Amino acid sequence: MIATWIRKLLPALSMCFAAMSASAWPTQPVTLVVPYTPGTGIDIVARQLAARLPAALGQPVTVENLAGASGNIGSEKVARAKPDGHTLLVQVNTLVMNKSLFKTLSYDPVADFEPITLTSWGTLLLVANPNVQPAATVSDVVGAAKAKPGQLTYATPGVGTPHHLAMALLLQRTGTDMLHVPYKGTAGAVTDLLGGRIDFMFLPMHVALPQIQAGKLKAIAAGSPKRLSQLPDVPTLAEAKVPDNVDLWYGVLAPKGTPADIVNRINQEIGKILKHPEVAQAFASQGMVPETSTPGEFGALIARDAQRWAEVVKKGNITAE
Template sequence: MMQTLKRLAAVALAAAVPSLAVAQAFPTKPVKIVVPFAAGGATDVVARLLAQKLQEAWGQPVVVENKAGAGGNIGADLVAKSPGDGYTLLMASGSIVTANPHMYKTLTYDPAKDLVPVTNVASGPQVIAVNPAVPAKDLKELVAMAKANPKTVNYGSAGIGTQTHLAAENFSYAAGIDMTHVPYKGESAAITDLMGGQIQLATPNLAAALNQIKEGKLRALAVTSKERSPQLPDVPAASEVLPGFENAGWFGLMAAAGTPKDVIDKIQKDSAKILLSPEFREKLTQQGMVPVANTPADFAVAIREESARWAKVIKERGLTAN
């Protein structure tokens, strides 16, 4: 009996050693982070900041690749169908895995089965911004204008089902207004058209629109966090006009299902060390965001809880895609 137990222990140890060795050696070749939106948006900004630091830590190239379209589903599908080895990662915005499954009638992948959480990288608010030519000078005036002229306010987003789309829908619902949605392949494209006057409003992530706001190219009417942002202290929180309103966005690393747990844990730990460093925290703060750096298990719980909340909102609002 004792000999049998020893043999079983030896077999278990032998099985564990290769996995541990793989994790310790990872990465031995370039790593790709897929951003499922066009360059220039908040997801892209976060991915490139982290990629640079991971490259320094790992001594291997960490390349950001933009695969935009279908509310982030094209890029997410690419990662979901990639080998489960940790060398192709997804920088997901929250809506891809929490809202899209409830909005899209058909998806070519299952976010809950084909992707595994690594870590929530950063979180931050959106900003309700308008073209400077829009008559409304504050949120109250915007709501009054939209109520008096239903569907005449065109708002842009990074695509159907994206965080920027859902933020605007949440705002519309809370304010009791009806606006017209104009989806783009990324929030940078929506911001460009907002500055050009092709649309009147957008609710981009603060990180994506901060410079344009500070340069006067956009007028910020409110941020969607509970409190004012330190980056825009003179801009009110939407809750000051719409009590209880809040809408936060997040950006997290995910990998293809089947990626060894030891590899997932290594990516998480190396990323968390970077994210929680004073230098990186300051970089995120400048973009109006804060680091999260939670564990894969905690990240998975947060995704499930947010998915349940979006399921209810999407059903109540009758939001659908494809």
């Protein structure tokens, strides 16, 4: 009878211990590592969280920007951090792209993290200089590229960036070819696109929208699953018979081995924050839409995305090194 009583008691004891573990966390300040410079979209996400998490956690929350190596410096720091929930990574989907782009990483961008939650989605728009003819639709672009293989140009902020892989995916899916012109950052690429020295580019919605509204760029397709409220007349890639989207996801991760109860607690607290209207407004300024997920859902998304971009990188023979 004693053994039966103990067996019945064990599940309750396990739940108690898990609750005690989560309630004891955090015991010190929490650091949100952003592997990019201040002012970027992912930095905006981190600072919105850092401003509101202390009220729920009872500890200070700071943002540490560790830019460099396409996000690998900051990401590696978190991968090597103690898995106790006090050092977290705020990242964009370049994390999974880097797994295929870099051949000599000292950490695994996918296996070395515990997914916590999505925070938001951002949209990339396929845009063209208005003088490119014909370029009103994706079909126009595909037809022009097939008529002049390798002669039309597209710009990116650099090799292996989301902008680059988005275009590589589009060209692979449509069997077309264009000349890739990589820049060191977005500003120079946009300047040449506006000046007519470049034909096409994928740009984040918040960067492209003012130029589209001013008539300086032509919107061809949205990389999102659904049409954008800001540009309701612009079709999605899927509507243009390209069976994919190239949205950017943003999310929070912890070092591998972080206890599940701590991961779930962080997930719940971030989920509450993402419901704030002020947060949605701050995200909108960067072309992002808040969205939460369970840790499992985020993990499944990461796995799917890692496979998809690995295929694009391999087929395009793309390397960031």
